Amino acid sequence: MEVGTLEKVVDIKRKIEQIYGVPVAYQILTVSGWELVDGLDMEDYPIITEGTKVDLAIKPMEPNSISYNDKMKMQITVKFPARRINIEVDQTDTVRSLKEKIHIIDSTPIKKMTLFFLGRELIEEFRNLNEYGIREFSEVIVFLKNAHQPKDPPSKKLSLVVQTSSSLLNAATIPVEMKDTNTVNDLKQLLLSRKILPADDYLFIHRQRIMRDSCSLKWHGVENGDCLYVFKGTVSRNGYTTS
Incomplete structure (x- = not known):
């Protein structure tokens, strides 16, 4: 195909x-x-x-069972500074579609919304809610721009596993400790400085997504115990190259 x-x-x-x-x-x-x-x-x-x-x-397609679409539906709570509302969403809804539903129900302007879940800002609007870990009865907090924004929580240490591809070090598994405020580039430089990886260009993957060098581990949603995959390669405007 x-x-x-x-x-x-x-x-x-x-x-x-x-x-x-x-x-x-x-x-x-x-x-x-x-x-x-x-x-x-x-x-x-x-x-x-x-x-x-x-x-x-x-x-498996089970006869006389609840439809697949019904199984994907879930109730979440959307909390404002002085009120809260319950909304039915689909697990495959994106952050953007959630904002649209909030706007339809509450008339809150989409451009003024900033959404948080478990202290983490939902930045990438095209990502699905389930990619952020939002499940049945989860509580999403709405802050309005130009209002008082929450203070950033203190940084925390993360114990991670870096898994190299088969073309690197025979698919080695490397435990590392980083702060969630460290960037992907910080991680890359740590591995290079310890000579765990030879000097080269690399791509880091978390939950099937290419990570951005300049963004923090927290921004990517990396959690304690997560596994990051590393491949030789680069990203450019025309796409990516791996080896």
């Missing part, structure tokens, strides 16, 4: 549905054991290149 670099996973699933008749909701696509997330596109997966094999698994 031919796909574009900016083609989203869900669009590929729609093609599969047209060809083989498998409903999008029942498809699970994986590459090397990594499940592909509907809202992401091919550029988000540096491991996918020309000729990559994508595995398709089909979820």
Whole structure:
């Protein structure tokens, strides 16, 4: 199947549905054991290149059971400084679509909203709620811009595991400790300074997403005990190159 670099996973699933008749909701696509997330596109997966094999698994279709879409629905609480409201959302809703629902129900201007969950700002509006760990009965806090913003919580230490690709150090597993305020570049320089990695260009991956060198581990949503994957490669305006 031919796909574009900016083609989203869900669009590929729609093609599969047209060809083989498998409903999008029942498809699970994986590459090397990594499940592909509907809202992401091919550029988000540096491991996918020309000729990559994508595995398709089909979820069981149980008769007389609750529909897949119903299972994806969940209730969350949206808390304002002086009030709170309950909203029904879908696990695949994005931060942007949540803001739109809040606007429809509460008339709060979308541009003025800043959303937080468990002390973390929901910055990337195209990311799904489940990627931020939002589940049934979760509480999302709304702060309005030009109002008093919450103080940044103090930095905390993280114990991480860096997993190299098979082309690096024979797929080594490297434990490291960093602060959540450290950037990806700080981590990269630490590994280089300890000569754990040879001098080269690298891509770091967290939860199937390419990490940005200048952004902190906290910004990427890295938590204690998480695993980061490292590949040789670079990112440019025209895409990425891996080796």
